[in-house]
Amino acid sequence: MAYQHIQIPAHGETIQVDADYRLHVPNHPIIPFIEGDGIGIDITPVMRRVLDAAVERAYGNERSLVWMEVYAGEKATRVYGANEWLPAETLAAVREFPVSIKGPLTTPVGGGIRSLNVTLRQELDLYVCLRPVRYFAGTPSPLREPQHTNMVIFRENSEDIYAGIEWAAGSPEVRKLIDFLQNEMGVTKIRFPATSGVGIKPVSADGTKRLVRKAIQYAIDNHRHSVTLVHKGNIMKFTEGAFKQWGYELAQDEFGATLIDGGPWCRMTNPNTGTDIIIKDVIADAFLQQILLRPREYDVIATLNLNGDYISDALAAQVGGIGMAPGANLSDSVAMFEATHGTAPKYAGKDQVNPGSIILSGEMLLRHLGWVEAADLIIKGLAGAIQAKTVTYDLERLLPGATLLSCSAFGEAMIAQM
Ligand SMILES: NC(=O)C1=CN([C@@H]2O[C@H](COP(=O)(O)OP(=O)(O)OC[C@H]3O[C@@H](n4cnc5c(N)ncnc54)[C@H](OP(=O)(O)O)[C@@H]3O)[C@@H](O)[C@H]2O)C=CC1
Ligand SMILES: O=C(O)CCC(=O)C(=O)O
Numbered sequence: 001m002a003y004q005h006i007q008i009p010a011h012g013e014t015i016q017v018d019a020d021y022r023l024h025v026p027n028h029p030i031i032p033f034i035e036g037d038g039i040g041i042d043i044t045p046v047m048r049r050v051l052d053a054a055v056e057r058a059y060g061n062e063r064s065l066v067w068m069e070v071y072a073g074e075k076a077t078r079v080y081g082a083n084e085w086l087p088a089e090t091l092a093a094v095r096e097f098p099v100s101i102k103g104p105l106t107t108p109v110g111g112g113i114r115s116l117n118v119t120l121r122q123e124l125d126l127y128v129c130l131r132p133v134r135y136f137a138g139t140p141s142p143l144r145e146p147q148h149t150n151m152v153i154f155r156e157n158s159e160d161i162y163a164g165i166e167w168a169a170g171s172p173e174v175r176k177l178i179d180f181l182q183n184e185m186g187v188t189k190i191r192f193p194a195t196s197g198v199g200i201k202p203v204s205a206d207g208t209k210r211l212v213r214k215a216i217q218y219a220i221d222n223h224r225h226s227v228t229l230v231h232k233g234n235i236m237k238f239t240e241g242a243f244k245q246w247g248y249e250l251a252q253d254e255f256g257a258t259l260i261d262g263g264p265w266c267r268m269t270n271p272n273t274g275t276d277i278i279i280k281d282v283i284a285d286a287f288l289q290q291i292l293l294r295p296r297e298y299d300v301i302a303t304l305n306l307n308g309d310y311i312s313d314a315l316a317a318q319v320g321g322i323g324m325a326p327g328a329n330l331s332d333s334v335a336m337f338e339a340t341h342g343t344a345p346k347y348a349g350k351d352q353v354n355p356g357s358i359i360l361s362g363e364m365l366l367r368h369l370g371w372v373e374a375a376d377l378i379i380k381g382l383a384g385a386i387q388a389k390t391v392t393y394d395l396e397r398l399l400p401g402a403t404l405l406s407c408s409a410f411g412e413a414m415i416a417q418m
């Protein structure tokens with residue numbers, strides 16, 4: 001397709017996805033990137049430089065990533081005009097070139113535009129938010145034994161309270177809705193009906209099952225030992241409680257799991273290794289204290305959208321903070337990798353912050369392409385820079401004897417360690 005502002009690099013090739021959702025990756029794939037607002041300007045160029053270095057070191061001239069800038073957020077309004085926060089051609093480009101990466105995008109609190117991050121996930125039906133959490137030796141952590149935190153979060157990314165179905169207190173819409181609830185649905189429990197805003201939380205069997213299916217398949221493919229459904233089903237019975245129920249049903253119906261001692265926990269056999277995978281569940285508040293006290297008990301996590309948002313920042317803190325936590329948003333055909341932290345506006349343009357989150361998201365991208373040698377070099381580079389105590393401010397302030405590096409210098413330190 002013809003684009004208005006997006007320049008398709010002449011020497012790049014297109015990644016194809018076949019009918020079975022298998023990727024066919026050429027040697028010089030076009031990779032769209034969104035720079036991101038705030039610190040996007042600092043971290044995204046460093047990510048590109050580090051990934052390019054890893055690919056070159058692994059494959060010489062035989063392979064390269066061919067970067068193609070696409071626009072969202074404040075930069076889109078500068079390129080396309082006021083109020084063009086997410087141009088239609090950005091969505092078209094990340095569909096046509098189906099593996100991309102993005103920096104963080106600003107969302108105002110209270111009013112203004114809705115989250116562009118959430119809109120991208122919804123428009124592209126990126127229903128899995130995959131956030132692995134692992135510890136790199138030497139990273140300062142509030143835990144005594146941070147190495148035991150090794151979890152992979154599958155956060156449902158398309159429904160829950162994030163669907164954006166909400167109305168402001170005092171609006172004609174909310175009055176109509178409250179009137180309907182009170183007069184036609186027999187609702188008596190709205191404490192202050194005249195001054196309430198209302199949000200709706202849709203959670204479906206279809207949405208739950210496609211997410212839990214991916215989580216269990218991940219556990220099979222990666223030899224993990226358990227999948228935990230994290231929910232608040234004691235309070236929200238027909239949304240979070242149903243999530244738990246549908247998750248267990250899927251494990252039994254599609255993966256042959258059987259109940260342990262009458263259930264609800266189940267056990268299934270990994271068809272690749274013959275070992276057990278336990279499917280279990282835990283209520284979200286209890287989970288948040290257990291990940292601090294007994295992180296070894298958790299492995300793959302499948303959870304709803306809001307829980308997954310909280311859990312991913314909490315777990316990131318256990319292994320060194322949100323400057324280091326990577327992520328991916330996935331549909332069956334499109335993959336968009338992203339830094340999991342926000343735009344940290346007070347640091348924007350200062351070349352100060354940790355580029356680790358977006359670089360590790362790039363590492364996931366390389367692995368997604370099957371370029372494991374380059375991905376391994378990224379891990380080696382990051383682990384080496386941390387071991388050498390050459391780190392950005394967020395780690396330096398907690399690490400006695402460390403050398404403080406800028407964002408870009410940290411990228412160079414990683415490259416030197418590859
Ligand atoms: N996926 C996305 O694009 C996301 C976007 N956002 C958006 O970002 C904006 C700002 O959100 P906010 O709540 O301030 O959260 P942020 O994640 O932007 O920042 C909170 C704090 O986290 C630390 N931090 C974040 N990134 C880094 C980094 N790369 N290196 C080191 N430290 C880091 C900083 O802590 P300290 O001050 O202690 O140094 C920072 O002040 C909002 O508009 C929000 O909606 C938020 C989350 C995700
Ligand atoms: O969209 C936003 O502004 C916040 C998103 C977020 O917190 C996340 O993706 O973890």
Ligand SMILES: [Mg+2]
Nearest residue numbers: 309310313340
């Ligand atoms: Mg978040």
